[in-house]
Amino acid sequence: MVSVPVRPGDRRVSPVFLGIAAVAAVAGWALWTGFGDVPRFSVFLFVTAAWVVSLCLHEYAHARTALHSGDLTVGAKGYLTLNPLKYTHALLSIVLPVVFVALGGIGLPGGAVFIERGRIRGRWRHSLISAAGPLTNVLFAVVCTAPFWLDALDGVPPAFRSALAFLALLQVTAAILNFLPVPGLDGYGVIEPWLSPGVRRQVEPFARYGLLFAVVLLLWVPVVNGVFFDAVHAILCGLGVEREYSSCGYTLYRFWEDGWFCAVSA
Template identity: 55%
Template sequence: MSSFQVSRGTPRSAFVPSPVFVGILALVAVSGWMTWTGYGNVRVDVFLLVLSGWVLSLCLHEYAHALVAYFSGDRGVADRGYLTLNPLKYSHPLLSIVLPLVIVVLGGIGLPGGAVWVDHAHVRNKVKESLISAAGPATNVLFALLLAAPFAFGAGDDLRLALTGSGEVVVLGEHGPFWLALGALAFLQVTASVLNLLPVPGLDGGNLLQPWMSPAYRRTYDLFAPYGFILLFMLLWQPTVNHYFFALVTWLAGLIGVPEIGQYGLEFMRFWSDR
């Protein structure tokens, strides 16, 4: 055991980023360079940057939950490997990583995944329980603001789209594809922030409120919690709900400076399509 311990019984190695996470960071950096320089097929570059950046944000989202849980009393998150930022350690990797990636590719929505498992028996404080739930969405909000910051300082002002004679869409402007990908990532973070803060049973927004409910309401909440994700998924595929949801997200994204064209990056990255 290392001589340095963050807490009794927790070695320093529990906080060391895993090789898997380092690999994700490397993919973000390489795909970012490819997109910046226009290396190869630019639509593939944008695809790699958006997806690797999205996975990175998912890891940080779950890490925030685990880190706050650790300092709130649940030291077991260290033993479960959540503090190493390794997505393969999540209790539901399929829900936490694979499904959100598929939804991003198909629908352009930052759908929240399955959260890390927290033993609330060791967290005996309502404020701390709510903070654990709020930590993940707060990470998405911060990520959205950081990604939007360059646009506030004029980056990507010359970004625009054009059609070639063959009908192919091209991205114009200095480093246009990079800024398009960054705008798409920022837009995704706004969608994730909104969805994660909705008071839906089983999701972060609902879990944030759950500690403050009366015992009767908590029992009802716990009954519906396993199905909250499915309910949200079904609602988002309803045309009317989908329209109002994206209208809200577009408005919020505009408030923080994300260019409206950034949303198109989620379509542009589908290099296998005609658009």
């Protein structure tokens, strides 16, 4: 098997990613300082940009773990630059996740990087590559909720507090969805190396529909939706985030609707 060297430029952070991160930083600053007359649009920009940043970090974690596990091709493919335009399918990886945030407040996972699994040896390495992405969402959720579980909310503007809570909700939903053992999701990728070849062959045809099936259940089956979000809010409550904060953040995020008053009461 031909070895593919990783050049220094393959690891350079993309200006596209830096630009998205800058939007998140500026929108966060506007929220914190109360700059501008449309705080709800600042919530939208902050959460959307920060959510895309987390998607990039999610895919970077997959690629970086694959790199250290033996797949040197991830560098040449641009996956180590954090550039979302380098992903295998930008629509599924970036556009649709943002759309589903707006439609249902769900952090939709996206399968974006192509790992050459034939270059990787060892079942544990394959499982770790799949787990690395959703573990990034877990870490992101812990960071977003830090002011809550550290009881450090004094002086944090209500709108910024709600935006953080909603962003944390997206990270928790993404982590739970990704860890589901459904073909096509990272959770299945974790257990797949431990399944027999026969089982893997039987499941393989359904892999392309796994994500769609999970999303349809969550959005259009009330019982499943209720159980899922009850679990999400239970986790957030354990991290100190009350349901009213994340709900208010979602309301603020949808700036095209009425209901901005929740930022004042939060």
